Amino acid sequence: MVSLDGAQLYESKQSDCWLYIWIILNLAPDKRYKKVHVCPGGFTPGPNKPKNIDSFLFVGLHHVAALQREGLRIWDASQDHVFSSDLYLLFTTADGPGLVCWDGMVGHSGKNGCRVYCPTLGRRKFHGTHYYPALLRPRGNCAPGSDHPDVDVFELPLGGSGDYAHNLLRLVSAPSQRQWDARKMETGITKLPLLLGLKPSRSLGVPLCMTTDLMHLAGNLSDLLISLWRGTMECSNSDDKDSWDWxxxxxxxxxxxxxxxxxxxxxxxxxxxxxxxxxxxxxxxxxxxxxxxxxxxxxxxxxxxxDILPERYWLNFCKLVRGIQIMSQHAINKQDLEHAYVLLCSWGHEFEFIYYQLRQDRLHFIRPCVHQVLHLITEAMHKGPPICYAQWTMERTIGNLGQEIRQPSKPYENLAEEGVQQCRVNALLATMPELDDRIKGDPTGSVNLGEGYVLLRKRDKRPWLPTGEEARIISEFIGHGQPIHRFKRWARLRLPNGQIA
Known part of the structure; x- marks a missing residue:
């Protein structure tokens, strides 16, 4: 999996840059995010956005394409055997604007702006150029091209439209710039993506490799809901914030x-x-x-x-919360998946009715994140739990590399050098794991009880004899008639899931 994102190196000054990393999906989700397993791919200096990001991504994708074509030769030292490993690229991830760099799509504000390329079309306001993914048609007159019928949320088309190849062919065969622009709007495709240069049998391809991103989705939903509840959302001249009971x-x-x-x-x-x-x-x-x-x-x-948010808005919000909680699990059973499907689809349908209220001047309430939520279930059925390919790994990598920068001068050069150094260290540790001198095992003074339970300090210096209610509970546990011994109390217990009680 490859992940792309932007980063601001310094809080107090403009210092934007862009980087991408390779994530090894063979590793379990609780290991692949660790620094020693993350492979920095490339760095694009700022502070200005690059005019042609493909020129920075090309080098890494060229290496992947070569390895897919020739195979990655690996020596298995335990058997003294050399074998060829096939390299697969499954997913490409980024935030909404960044995903355009991978898939060559029109972006989240386009008429066909779905990040997983479902054929659902957006709607725009009169005299507006920004499209919003509202499933329900606004009441009254609609802007041309936005008057298509309502879409049933429970019958939402799947992502990864099979029309992509046909639409791409239509775009590249446009006879003029005018036709190119028109077909770009119709198809939602703006260019040939670099990913098409990879070996088809070693990649999911565009648009199937595009995924939902639970990390940015959570942030975007938070921004949307808080903007509504605080009343800071843009209000059209024909609307009135005093009518916003939410x-x-x-x-x-x-x-x-x-x-x-x-x-x-x-x-x-x-x-x-x-x-x-x-x-x-x-x-x-x-x-x-x-x-x-x-x-x-x-x-x-x-x-x-x-008791703060009016009941119908609170109940609608709770459906979203429970659905996202289910989709944030690393393992989701069939019953939970079905339950989340009902919750999230119901949330999306109700959200349009109670906030947007089918008013054209409130179309901007329906941001792309609302539509993305509706694809979480079907995407999970095809690609696994979305938490397993969210961009938390990228966020952690940005933090790790940013902390390594010591000199305020030449920050972009320093960041790239830190990334190269991390690649060298990771390669060395993969070859000679005995060089890894990081702390291993349980903390000093702890007691491993087995099955993932570990007693952690502090601990009583002297044995303690329980009395009163504590003695009664312990007596019931060990059996009546058994003598109660003195104990040394421990302050904390690490549970198998890593939490500390």
């Missing part, structure tokens, strides 16, 4: 109180969930991180918004 956080006192509640609730989140979210009212405009949004929206908000 905008409960327009009241600054309510918003401030809610932010403090988020901060206080963070004390109850297990340490394995990473850092607790900060006060969202104070920090939302100051680099509130994607993981904080994720914890807030899909963990804390359902409880904190009860």
């Amino acid at each position: 905008a409960v956080f327009r009241n600054e006192d309510v918003w401030t109180s809610h932010g403090q509640a988020v901060k206080d609730a963070g004390m109850s989140i297990p340490g394995s969930f990473d850092c607790k979210p900060r006060n969202i009212a104070d920090k939302i405009n100051m680099d509130y991180k994607t993981w904080e949004f994720h914890l807030y929206i899909f963990c804390l908000a359902p409880a904190l918004l009860h």
Whole structure:
């Protein structure tokens, strides 16, 4: 899998750059994100966006194409045998704008802007050029090309349209620039993607290799919902924010109180969930991180918004939360998948009715992330749980490499050099794993109980004899009539899932 994203190296100054990494899907999801297993692919310096990103991606894809054609020769030292390994490229991931670099599509604002290339067409406002993926037709007159009938959310076409090859042929055979532009709008394709140069039998190909991205999706959904609830969403001249009964956080006192509640609730989140979210009212405009949004929206908000958000909006929101929670699992059974399908499709249908309300001046409420949610289930059926190919690995890599930069001068050159050095170290450790001197095993002073349970310090210095209710519970556990011995109490227990109680 290859993942592309942009990064800002310094918070206080313009320092955008772009990088892509290779992720080894043979490794389990709990290992592939680790620094030693991530392979940096290339770095594009900023701060200006590159005019031709393909020129930076070409080198890496050229190597992949050569390995697919010739095979990767590997020596198995345990058997003194050389074999040829076939290299497969399954998925390409990026945020919405970045995905255009891989698939050559029109982007999320186009008439056919679905990131998995389903044939559902967007709708635009009068005199507007931005298309929105609303399934339900606005009431009254519609802009030309946006008056197609309603689309049943439970019959949404699958991604990876089989018309891609035909549409691409139509585009490249356009006899003039005018025809090219017209066919570009009709097909949603803007160019020939580099991925078509890979061996077809060693790649899913375009558009099947395009995936949903749960990480950016969570961030985009958070931004959409908070903008609605705070009343900061753009309001058309024909609309009135006073009619937005869902905008409960327009009241600054309510918003401030809610932010403090988020901060206080963070004390109850297990340490394995990473850092607790900060006060969202104070920090939302100051680099509130994607993981904080994720914890807030899909963990804390359902409880904190009860009796604050009007009931129909709260119930609709809870359907989204439960559906995303199911889709964030590394293993999803059939019953959960069916349940998530009903929840997320119902959420999408209700969302259009209660927020957009089939009003043309509210079409911008239906952002691409709303449509992407509706594809999560079918994409999971074809490609596995979406958490397994989300861009959290890329986010972690950006953080790892950014921390290695010591000199403020020449930041892009330094970043590229750190990436090259990481590749060298990873290759060396893969060849000679005995050189890996990182801390292994359980922490000093801990006791491994087996089956994934580990007792962690602190611990009583002297044995302790239980009394009262504690003695009764222990007596029931070991059996009545058995003597209660003295114990040494331990402060923490690491569970098999990595959480610490």
